[in-house]
Amino acid sequence: xxxxxxxxxxxxxxxxxxxxxxxxxxxxxxxxxxxxxxxxxxxxxxxxxxxxxxxxxxxxxxxxxxxxxxxxxxxxxxxxxxxxxxxxxxxxxxxxxxxxxxxxxxxxxxxxxxxxxxxxxxxxxxxxxxxxxxxxxxxxxxxxxxxxxxxxxxxxxxxxxxxxxxxxxxxxxxxxxxxxxxxxxxxxxxxxxxxxxxxxxxxxxxxxxxxxxxxxxxxxxxxxxxxx
Amino acid sequence: xxxxxxxxxxxxxxxxxxxxxxxxxxxxxxxxxxxxxxxxxxxxxxxxxxxxxxxxxxxxxxxxxxxxxxxxxxxxxxxxxxxxxxxxxxxxxxxxxxxxxxxxxxxxxxxxxxxxxxxxxxxxxxxxxxxxxxxxxxxxxxxxxxxxxxxxxxxxxxxxxxxxxxxxxxxxxxxxxxxxxxxxxxxxxxxxxxxxxxxxxxxxxxxxxxxxxxxxxxxxxxxxxxxxxxxxxxxxxxxxxxxxxxxxxxxxxxxxxxxxxxxxxxxxxxxxxxxxxxxxxxxxxxxxxxxxxxxxxxxxxxxxxxxxxxxxxxxxxxxxxxxxxxxxxxxxxxxxxxxxxxxxxxxxxxxxxxxxxxxxxxxxxxxxxxxxxxxxxxxxxxxxxxxxxxxxxxxxxxxxxxx
Numbered sequence: 128x129x130x131x132x133x134x135x136x137x138x139x140x141x142x143x144x145x146x147x148x149x150x151x152x153x154x155x156x157x158x159x160x161x162x163x164x165x166x167x168x169x170x171x172x173x174x175x176x177x178x179x180x181x182x183x184x185x186x187x188x189x190x191x192x193x194x195x196x197x198x199x200x201x202x203x204x205x206x207x208x209x210x211x212x213x214x215x216x217x218x219x220x221x222x223x224x225x226x227x228x229x230x231x232x233x234x235x236x237x238x239x240x241x242x243x244x245x246x247x248x249x250x251x252x253x254x255x256x257x258x259x260x261x262x263x264x265x266x267x268x269x270x271x272x273x274x275x276x277x278x279x280x281x282x283x284x285x286x287x288x289x290x291x292x293x294x295x296x297x298x299x300x301x302x303x304x305x306x307x308x309x310x311x312x313x314x315x316x317x318x319x320x321x322x323x324x325x326x327x328x329x330x331x332x333x334x335x336x337x338x339x340x341x342x343x344x345x346x347x348x349x350x351x352x353x354x355x
Numbered sequence: 356x357x358x359x360x361x362x363x364x365x366x367x368x369x370x371x372x373x374x375x376x377x378x379x380x381x382x383x384x385x386x387x388x389x390x391x392x393x394x395x396x397x398x399x400x401x402x403x404x405x406x407x408x409x410x411x412x413x414x415x416x417x418x419x420x421x422x423x424x425x426x427x428x429x430x431x432x433x434x435x436x437x438x439x440x441x442x443x444x445x446x447x448x449x450x451x452x453x454x455x456x457x458x459x460x461x462x463x464x465x466x467x468x469x470x471x472x473x474x475x476x477x478x479x480x481x482x483x484x485x486x487x488x489x490x491x492x493x494x495x496x497x498x499x500x501x502x503x504x505x506x507x508x509x510x511x512x513x514x515x516x517x518x519x520x521x522x523x524x525x526x527x528x529x530x531x532x533x534x535x536x537x538x539x540x541x542x543x544x545x546x547x548x549x550x551x552x553x554x555x556x557x558x559x560x561x562x563x564x565x566x567x568x569x570x571x572x573x574x575x576x577x578x579x580x581x582x583x584x585x586x587x588x589x590x591x592x593x594x595x596x597x598x599x600x601x602x603x604x605x606x607x608x609x610x611x612x613x614x615x616x617x618x619x620x621x622x623x624x625x626x627x628x629x630x631x632x633x634x635x636x637x638x639x640x641x642x643x644x645x646x647x648x649x650x651x652x653x654x655x656x657x658x659x660x661x662x663x664x665x666x667x668x669x670x671x672x673x674x675x676x677x678x679x680x681x682x683x684x685x686x687x688x689x690x691x692x693x694x695x696x697x698x699x700x701x702x703x704x705x706x707x708x709x710x711x712x713x714x715x716x717x718x719x720x721x722x723x724x725x726x727x728x729x730x731x732x733x734x735x736x737x738x739x740x741x742x743x744x745x746x747x748x749x750x751x752x753x754x755x756x757x758x
Contacts (some may be wrong), residue, residue, distance in 0.1 A: 185673060185752050206677045213675025220755065224670045228372045240365065241675035243357055285674070 130194075131292055131324055132182055133158045137191035139177050139347075151177040153347035154191070159326060161292070164319040166327045166338035166355075174347040176297075179328045183216050183295045184208050196292065213242050217286030221298035223278045225270040231257055231281045232266045238289040256284035260314060276307030283314060287323070294318065294325045300334060312337050357680055359687075366687035373660075380656040381696035383649025384734065388700025388727040389707060390642035392719060396708040398635025400717035402628050409620045415460075416493060417598050417619045419444065419452070419585035419606065439467075442581040443614050446570070448606065449487075449585045457601045458594035463490025465584040466573045472518070472566050473538040474526040481522050483539060483566050485573020485582075493586045496562065501533045501548030504569055512571035516544040519565040523549055540576035544568060595619045639723070643730065649696065650734035657689050657742035661749075668746050669754025682747035689739025690732055697731030 139152040151174045159165055159182070169175040180186035181193050184200050193200045195215060200208060217238075218224075225234045235253035244252070257266055260280040270278050279299060286294050296315060300308035316337060319325050327338055335341050336355055343351040370377045421442035446464055453462040463486065470483035486494070488506045497503060498517055508515055516537060523532050536543045552563055570582060589598040603617045661668070668681055701724055708717040 180752055183673070206679075209672065209675050209677040212673060216673075218670075218673050220670075222666075224666060224755065226667055226670075229368075233368075237671070238674040240361055241357055241671070241677075241680060243361075289675075 129161055131159050131161050131163075131196065133192075133194040134181060134188075135192040135194070137181060137188040137193060139174075139181070139186070139189050150347055152181070152188070155181075155344075155347075155349060157342065157349065157352075159293070159324065161324055162319075162322055164316070164325045164327070164337075164339045166329060166335035166341045167344060168329055168332055168335040168341060169344035170330055173344045175328055175330075175344050177347075178344060179295065179297055179326075182293075182326055183218060184212055209241070213238055213289060215292040217289065217291040217294045219279070219282050219286050219294065219296035219299045221301040223270070223275075223282045223302070225278055225281055225285075227271065228269055230267045230269055231262060231273070231284075234270070234281055235285045235288050237285060242289060252288055253284070256288045257281070259287075260284045274307070275303050276310055279303060279307070279311050280314065283311070283318075287318070292324060294323055295328070296325065297328045298330070299327070300329075300331075308334075359683070362680060362683045363687050363691075366684050366691055369684075370688055370691055376656065376660075377692060380653055380692050381699065383652035384646065384693050384696030384731050385649075385700040385703065387642060387646030387649040388697050388731055389704035390645060391639055391727050391730075392701055392704025392723055393707045393711070393717075394638035394642050395635055395723040396704070396717040396719045397711065397715060398631055398638055399720050399723075400708075400712070400715060402631045402635070403718050404716040405627050405631070406624055409624045415589040415592055415595060417587040417589055417595060417602065417617060419448075419587070419602060419615055419617050421581075421583065421615055423613045423616055439583045442583050443610060444582050444585060445580065446574075446582060448609070449582070451605060452585060452587060452602055455601050455605055457598060458590040459598055460588040460590050461489045461493060462588075463487045463493045463586045464570050464582045465490045465494075465586060466570055466577070466579065466582050467584075468573075468577060470540060470566075470577075472516075472522055472526065474535065477526050479522050479525040481519070481564050481566050483568065483573065483576075485570040485577075486567055487570045490570070490584075490586050491567070493588045496567070497551045498548035499551040501546070503548060504567065509569040509571050512575055513569060514542055514544045514572055515547045515569065517548040517550050517567045518546055519550045519563040520552055521563040522566055539566065539568065542576055544572075589619075592621075595621070646730055646734060649731075650693070650738040653689055653693055653735060654738035654742060657685065657739055658745070660688075661685065661742045661746045664746075665749060665754045665757040668749050669751045669757065672749070672751035673755060678747040681749075682743050685743030685746045686736065686739045689743065690735035693731045693735030693739075694728070697728050700731070701727055 134155050134157040137152055137155040138150065140148050140150045142148055155178060167175050167178060177186070181188060184193065184195060187201050195211060200211070203211070232250065232253045235256055236249040239249040239252060254266060257263060260283055262277060262280055262284070265273060265277065273281065299311055299315070303311060312334065315325055315327065327335065329335050339355050341353060341355050342349055421439060421444055449462055449464045465487070466485035468483055469480070471478050471480045486504065487509050488504055491504060501517070504515060504517060516539065518532065526532070526537065527535070532546050532549065535546050537546060550562055550565060550567065574580065587598060587602060589595045599617045599619060606615055671681060705719050708719050711717055
């Protein structure tokens, strides 16, 4: 399998005030290959959020290299990162982050707007993805008219619609009841079976066990990297 | 960056998603633009009205009025209004003016005073005007039926009268009026003609509400030895300055500089328009301040909107929006808000001006509409840039974390 994203000796530090420097990542080496289902686990403050930002190329490392599809992101401009995110990363957030007062279809179309897909094509693909996640009956519902589990499925459809290389799910079950949580995890597993690469970020080992590979992080370092 | 059409559609969707807020935001601009349009239309309507009125007075007209009027450069009204009651001008003065060698076509005389006309117990309060035959001609007044006042009527001081249509209607209804005798100032006057309607016959006077008698008869009836106006028609427009100077020279032989004024209508129109122009600009300027206030309102709401939509901006960036996509979306939102406010404002201003035109003449000018549009679009851009720039610079990570 080919390498999708590759982190080499990635360090990230933040300045808090004049002399206080927080080292969130202290030398991470991580390679994720196409088709993998990886869980990144760690307690809060472990640096897993920062790591997620690196994988989602929302942020650049202080030192070290992040390679996405063979390109080093540290050297890219914000505009180029936006294009790369649009093409390669599908985000699923804990709080769903759907646009309010906006139909499920319009929400799912969003990434395609920024990749310049025509209106007709956008609508067709958005509807396709919503049907795949089981929301074919709720295309015109706004987030307020959907349950938490349904909202997260809209978010997953949105993450899939641009056919990204990687689905990056940040605590996707964090705001859901356990039954809906299980449904979402099952959906992610199915997507992985169909060939999608999935990175699941969570603090909960129970949830992490659903992945094929578990990367544990603590104090900015990877403490274990094993098959589930 | 993605196509402007796509960004515009995003911006419009977001405006429509928050209808109440959008309308409230537009309100400032709506009020500003509407008041600019309305006030400017009233000012310009007044200017047009006054110009029209003076034009109806007759062309190439120079008038001698009592008192000190319109001296001193641009400020033509500095001397105050004509002092009709203190007039020292007489018919003899008019004769002397008529004898001047110069480019003068004709000279007429006039008196106007409020009074009443009665017929068989019915009374109409109206303006009684004493005019010489020449003055009627100079003022473009004519009869629609009967005959006009002649030089011989004036010379003999005959008790004849021409009545305006509303006077006729009040006194005679549909009945015959020509040949009947009416009473003016206790004397009998024979109706010889009905005045032809020419709209309003100059300076806001409705000629339909007029009773015109020979100027000599008017002096008799009202016990006056003087007249109020000497109207002089110059041969051509170019002759006007010369006419003014020779008439002034002639009258100065007898009167002091303060006793009379010789003015031509174009300089009067010009100076009145100058004053009204300044007033219009001042009114428009005051209204324009409210446009700026409206613009600040837009900026305020856009800043609130950026804060409120921080997560949305973060999400858009996460799924691939470039900084410029966000920048233009917010600028277009601001411009769309201010422009729609501008359009609604123009409509309301135009409707308001239409409503007011029942009472005061108004005129919505093309330039005031263009200006209002331009200013409101400008306001949108100027006050939309700061919030849009803030939105475009948001860090997606921080934005996504924002509660």
